[in-house]
Amino acid sequence: MLNKYPLWKYIMVIAVIAIGLLYATPNLYGEDPAVQVSGKRGAEVELSTVGQINDALSQANIAVKSAALEEGKFLVRLVNRDDQLKAKELISELLGAQFTTALNLAPATPAWLEAFGAGPLKLGLDLRGGVHFLMEVDMDAAIAKAKEQMVSDFRSELREEKIRYRGVREDAQTNGVILRFADEATRGEAETFLKPKYPGFVFDDDESEGVYLLKVSMSEDKLKETKNYALEQNITIIRNRVNQLGVAEPQVQRQGSDRIVVELPGVQDTAQAKEILGATAMLEFRLVDEKTDVRDAVAGRLPSTSQVYKNRDGQPYVLQKQIMLTGDHIVGARSSMDEYSRPQVNIDLDSQGGSKMSRVTKNNINKPMATLFIEWLPTGKEDENGKRKLVKHEEIINVATIQAQLGRSFRITGIDNPAEAHNLALLLRAGALIAPIQIVEERTIGPSMGQQNIDNGMAAMMYGMAAVVIFMALYYRAFGLVANVALLVNIVMIVGIMSMVPGATLTLPGIAGIVLTVGMAVDANVLIFERIREELLEGKSVQQAINQGYGNAFSTIADANITTLITAFILFAVGTGPVKGFAVTLMIGIATSMFTSIVGTRAIVNLLWGGKRLKKLSI
Incomplete structure (x- = not known):
């Protein structure tokens, strides 16, 4: 019989609508x-x-x-x-x-709704308010770190090439380093070897009191490239940290030559966000200097190749200045429990880091290795240039004996509790900052402005819906009322799905996307109803007109919605911030409107008019 749904289809429609209503309900509780x-x-x-x-x-x-x-x-x-x-x-x-x-x-979601995993719709910064951070990258520290890396690299390169040198140190006067050699021939050999390997650096020869010097400094282009790399890398890492925090619709963008703007809408844990974003977490793995007595070192009697550090309990250790490996090579870090139920962090290195760790540990089996945790903390003071001063905090978090040659994967232990292991893994997984970064401005955006945007957006949507509902009821009569019911269900389902989907956030452009889907949902019903009218004018029976009206209009509706869906997907893929918010609501709205305007209205029409001997329709 024409226009009769089997029972399972009615059950399916009711189940889908019920699920949408269930997950939309938490938005009523505030x-x-x-x-x-x-x-x-x-x-x-x-x-x-x-x-x-x-x-x-x-x-x-x-x-x-x-x-x-x-x-x-x-x-x-x-x-x-x-x-x-x-x-x-x-x-x-x-x-x-x-x-x-x-x-x-x-x-304020009730416990019975939370039991189903239901929660309210997440609102963007423009609707709910949130936290705005202005962060500044310490470019002086970025240059200093680049110089430290130059010293370490030059020593390793010359040692591997078996070119003898008297010393390699940083040049306080320039953005470079100074290499000392015993004779001019060795200096020339070193310069010939290093120059092709380090493009963008300026090499100058000098001689002082019988010592042959080779000064290597960064060119202006290299200096600019280093600063720009530090800023861009920090932006990437901050984006990763924001993603780790689970904040939806974040905005992380560059401002000027050394600043980054971070906006976190609807953030649930402001304190954690500030701690994670503002912290500059770095790891250094160094060998413990066993030849130097700790008491002598604390008294100031220690070789120039070593330095004293303390763990969180204040116990001093003498570590070699030479860095075995830095956190730059860490590509993965996750917290877990060891075989004795103690917290630990499992670390994965990239291929270069794995090679370095393997090479160093191969020659130092049964020797102690320390894990040094470094972070820069704000002092609340400013220097002569108006920049906020940072203090470098260094702490040994682990000292362990190298039992075997390590590779790309290993673990660090000695962490106090699982929460600290989780935070440390999060910071290291997000990446090691190229340069220290601090929050120079923190602004909390109140919900009052967002509430005004919500009120205006809701008013626009209600006025638009009212106009559509009245038009459909007057023009299509009973069938228009069916379309209006489907329209209301469509709005509920959009809200329910967006509340259900992790990471989906409603922004002001997102409200515009919902308003757009209201028109698109009605447009599908207009096509169907006009097609039914045409079939009736051609002399078809009521049941044939309904059946062919829905069947023949489907291909046109599908083509129009699929092309719009492709456009929305492209917007989501290449857009950022509010554009993504618009694309998300548009994609969800297209899917729900297809369901309500075709399957939903067909179920109601079949239930009310299907299978009956009718001579006319209220359409």
Whole structure:
């Protein structure tokens, strides 16, 4: 019989709509103002600290909606914004610098919806607000690091070529290094060997008190290239770190010659974002100098080839200045537990790093190797040029004996807790910064401006929908009402799918994409209904007209939507920020509108008019 769906099709339509409605429902509950407390460098908030916070809030008569300790972080939900600000100030004073206290907006989703994995739609910076960071790259440190690398490379190259030299050191007057030789012939041999291997460098001969010098410095083009590489590499690494944080629709872009703008819309953990983005994590692997007594070294009596470092407990170690390997060669890092249930970080190196590690450890089996963790922290002071000063913090996080020749994969242990191992792995996996970077401006964008954008966008969508609904009801009568029901279901399904899909974020252009799909959804029904009218005018029966109207219009609707889908996919692939937000909502809207305007309306039409002997239709 024409225009009759089997039972399973009706069940399928109802199930799809129910799932969309389920995942769209959390958006009705809004968000609670909250304060989040987390430990620095991965430290977990303990129950004793939670007790102190609860007592302080109770004494201050601040009403707490709920409080929960999850994954080492304490989240306090409050009744209103005023209490939120008071609670943040109180907790910050109570805990001091040991913990970070951040303002948050926590979803007020009921537990029964969370059990299904349902959560509210994530909003972009232009709708919800968020955090804006302006970060500055320390170009002086980038040049200094390049010079250190030059010293290390020149020593290795000359040693492998068996060219004798008296010393290689950095030149404080230029952006280069100075090599010392015993005679002119050796200097010439070294220059002939190094020049082709290091294009972009300037080689100058000099002689001082019987010592033959070879000065190697970076040309202006090389200097510019080094600074630009440092900035671009840091931008790439910051993008990776943002992705690791799970922030949707982030914006990371260059500003000027040494600054980077980072915008994090709807970020859930401001404190962690600031810690991860602002930290400059680097690793250096060095051999422990066993020949030098630690007590003599602490007293200042140590060779020029060694240096004293301490672990977090203050225990000193004497390490060789020569760096075995840096974190630049790390391509993968993940936290896990060892066979004794202790936290560790498994590290994977690139081929060059693996070769270096293999070569060095081959000749140093049964000798201790230290893992040196380096980060640059802000001092709150400025230099004579107005730039903020950084202090270099160096800490030994692990000393282990080299049991065998290491390759591209190995692990570091001696980490206090799993949270710190996770944070360290995240930083190392995202990459080692070429130069220190610090946050010079932090701005929190409030939700008031975003709320105005939401109100304006919703008003535009409601006015547009109202006009479409009225037109369809007047022009297509009963069939127009069916199309209007499908239109409302389409909006619910778009919201539900975007709430369900990880990483999907609604921006102001995304609202424009939803408005566009409203018109596209109705357009499909207009094509179908006009085709039904044509079939009726040709003398076809009602059931034949409905069947052929849907069947014949399908190819036209599919062609139009597929071409639009291809365009949306290209926008998503090459676009950034708001353009991606528009493309995402457009692609989801095309898929849902195809379902509701063809399958959904056909199910309703079949249910109401299918299989009946009718002489006319209300269309």
